[in-house]
Amino acid sequence: MKKFLVVTLLSFMLVASLFSVVSASGTIPEEVKDKTLRIALVKEWGTGTHMIMHINGTKAEAARYGIDLSVIDANNNLAKMSDAIDNAVTNKMDAILISHGKAPALHDSVVRALKEGIPVIVFDNDFDVPYEIHQGKLVSIDQYDLMMGLLSQMSLVQELDGAGNVVYNRVANVPPTDKRHRIWEGAILPTYTGIKVVNTIDMGTDNPMPKAQSALETLLTTRDDIDAVYAVWDEYAKGFYNAIVASGKEIPLYSVDISDQDLAMMQEHPEIWRSSAAVDPRVVGQVQIRLALKAIAGEKIPRYYSLDPVLVHVDDLPSKDEKRVSMSDLDEYYDNWGSTKAFLEDWMLELEASK
Amino acid sequence: MKNKTKKKQFDLFKILYKYGTIMVIIAAILFFAIALDNFFNFNNITNIFRSVSIVALIALAITISLTIDGFDLSAATIAGFSSVIAAKFMVVWELGPVPAIIIPLVVGVLIGCINAFLIIKMNIPDMLTTLSMMFLLTGVSITFQQGSAIYNFMPLPNNGGIASGTMHEAFLYLGQGELFGIPVPVIIMLSVATLAHIFLNHTKYGRYLYMIGGNQEAAKLSGISINKYKLIAYMISGLIAAIGGLVLGARLGSGEVDAGGPYLMDAVAASFIGFSIFGIGKPNAFGTLLGALLMGILLNGLVMMNFPYYSQDIVKGFVLIVALSLTYYKQMR
Incomplete structure (x- = not known):
């Protein structure tokens, strides 16, 4: 009985204090009140x-x-x-x-x-x-970006069962892509030693899609040992996707960032573009x-x-015949999409x- | 210009002048063929040709403008705009492949006309006119596509649902199809280059264009209607650039934002490398094609050798300097 009382009392105090916090922070600060910022x-x-x-x-x-x-x-x-x-x-x-x-x-x-x-x-x-x-x-x-690098690269490692030849892509000297690259170089490659980089494509930041496409086409026509392609930025992934589709091969592609266009491509060939890590x-x-x-x-x-x-993974999305997904629909499939309480x-x- | 008394002494220069660029191309091919196992297989050769098709077409457009001593800086942007028009026609407005091919070509010719009008009537120097046109078109194109790429199954703005049109197969064939094992863009590139070559070297029009480019006053005095031929040159330039745009759009399978822009400098370089082929010393279609191929070969080999883009740029710049030295060193004497 005594214990019960204490608990009740404590919870009352807790609730009361919560209310007081809410009411205290509930007033609109003077600096933003009644003006058009x-x-x-x-x-x-x-x-x-x-x-x-x-x-x-x-x-x-x-x-x-x-x-x-x-x-x-x-x-x-x-x-x-x-x-x-x-x-x-x-x-x-x-x-x-x-x-x-x-x-x-x-x-x-x-x-x-x-x-x-x-x-x-x-x-x-x-x-x-x-x-x-x-x-x-x-x-x-x-x-x-560190986390996006990790999510997308682990998606690749998982689906390759930790071993395979990868065409890697980095865009040097750009802060976000450099961060993603640090995870690959510092964490993924030393941990999963079965992953081999057979080629690294870097075409800079100036409209890289067509260049990425030509570069991967070159590799796909001259080698037969590519197990997966990684794109550190989805602008490259779009070019890679076109090259893989044109080659008629079934090589999985993993990337970072997402757009409506990427989603349309993912749904078109779910066996190729597998996943992309992104923030809304x-x-x-x-x-x-x-x-x-x-x-x-x-x-x-x-x-x-x-x-x-x-991590937007094509397996989480409906098939293209069921529904064409756009970025504004992704909150149906992922909690952190569309809005945040932060x-x-x-x-x-x-x-x-x-x- | 020609110094006959010193002929013997400069034989080496003469050979270099005539065959230097060809030698650079052969050296590049030999180098990659020895260094890389798979460089010399049929698939890779077609791959190189296909990869240069867009640059080559834009470079041919620029070459035509160079013959009259002009300079079409807007060619790459015309190409980008034409790919966007084609994509929007098919995907958003759901028109068939025929208007999606014809209208961009018409637009290309019209832009050529506007360029020519500004150059002839407003008397703005060629490079400034086409530079302005380049900016103008980049903006118009992005406005026309509402800031975003145009592609299959795109969500339409203002919650318009998913676009029901798609890039038509017949259109995509221009960039992705093959005919007798040869990619269609390569066939288009070679046909346009051949036609441009015949036009420039074996017709009255071509000779007049070169005459205007060589000496406008002299051409005027011999009764050539300079304005008419300038107009023709820019119209053809716009047309070829628009063809390049169709190939670009078909190859990407979408109308990207400013997709043509990055091709400009490569195309300009290809045209100028073209000057030096066989010591012609003036813009020519065949040389431009070889110039584009040289850059395609370098890019292809360097990608296989795992070079990042900035070292590719070093090689590209170096080759350009070599090729241009061969042209201009001779012209100086």
Whole structure:
């Protein structure tokens, strides 16, 4: 009886304290209350399914909180990107979101923004800025490339039963693909010694699909010992897929990143394109907006954040005759797809309700 | 220009000038044939030809513009745009393969006309006109495809469901089919190169184009309608570029974003290597074809030898320098 009382009392206290926490954080911070916040999204490029979904995800999340979001597509021009950041500083935007870009080209502009106290939330890039300048208002988000490398490469190892000749693909000197490569070099190859790399294809980042296709065609016409193909980036995988289909061989393909086009190809030849590890680009946008809000509200935000990747495996998807799957449908098959609860505070829900 | 008194002394240069590029090609082939077991099999040879078909077609388009001393920088973008038009016609608008082939060709010719109009009537230098056209078309193309690639079973924008059209088999045949064991893109490339060669060397039009390119004033004085032939040159250039685009779209099986762009520099290089073949010293279809093949051979061999792209670029740049030295060193004297 005594024990029961203690437990009851304790649980009451717990519930009460929970309520108090909720009500305390439930008030919308002054900094974001009753104003229209203005946020700039500066992108290195804005074309392709992936980037369009990122923009749409960011826009949708911004609309929830009544944020005025302006999207600047620098069209692969780093100078333009840096100008766009400078403009956002001049216009006293409340936060700046960046996607990609090269750190040295943007460093000065980002420092200027941070010195003005404007939070900078960066996706797939990082800036080496000391704490004295960024004051905890700089976040580097990535798609957890290390994990995506591991998921996709383990998918290959599993389906090859740990041994086989692999055509490998790396894209050197690009931060995300370098991270994926580190797992391959440092973890997969030393652990699964039966995996042999017979050739490494690297065609750079400038529209590699047709080049990847020609390169793999060359290998497929001149060798018969290829057991699997790995693509460190799905732009390569699309070219590899075309080459494998054209060769008439049945060689499995594993990759990182996903787009609607990739899914259509996967479903067309499930025996070829087996899996791809990916993060929903809409979720990237959601997290960027929320982190920006938290930073504006003066709450503590992390310096680094990695999103949870999903291994999209063709065996998990319906056959092409049942249903053609697109990226927006993937939440039916995977939990971490479509939306996330990360950094979603109660006051944000209140803010949403007040708009 | 020709220095007859020093003829003997420069025999070596003369041989190098005439056959240097051919020797470079043969040396590359020999090197790869010895270094790699599978380089010299029939499948790989067809593979090389097929891999250069798109570059060669775009390079032929540029070559035609070079004959009149112009420069069609928009050729690669015309090719990319034409592949996107074809894809959108079939996948989104569900039209048959016939309009999907004809319309891009018409568009290619029209863009050629616009280029020519700006060059002739507005008097903008060729390179600047076609450079502007390149930017313009890249943007138009991406707008036309709404920022995303166009492919089979794509989800349509604004929740329009899955596109019900597909890239037609007959269209894909242009890029993926084979005729008597020879890939169709190779047949297209060789036919266009042959036709361009005949047109340039064995017709009145071709001779006039070269005359305009050689000396525009002289051509004008001998009564050639320069504007008319410039227009013809850019129209043909646009047409050939659009053909290259059809092959590109058929080979990829989709209309990619800015798919033509990356071919520009390789195509320009192929055209200029073409100058040096047999010491012709001017743009010519046969030389351009060999220039494209040389780069295809290098790429093919280097990929098999496991070279990453930046070392391939070093080799490519080096070969280009050798070929161009052979051309221009002679012209200087």
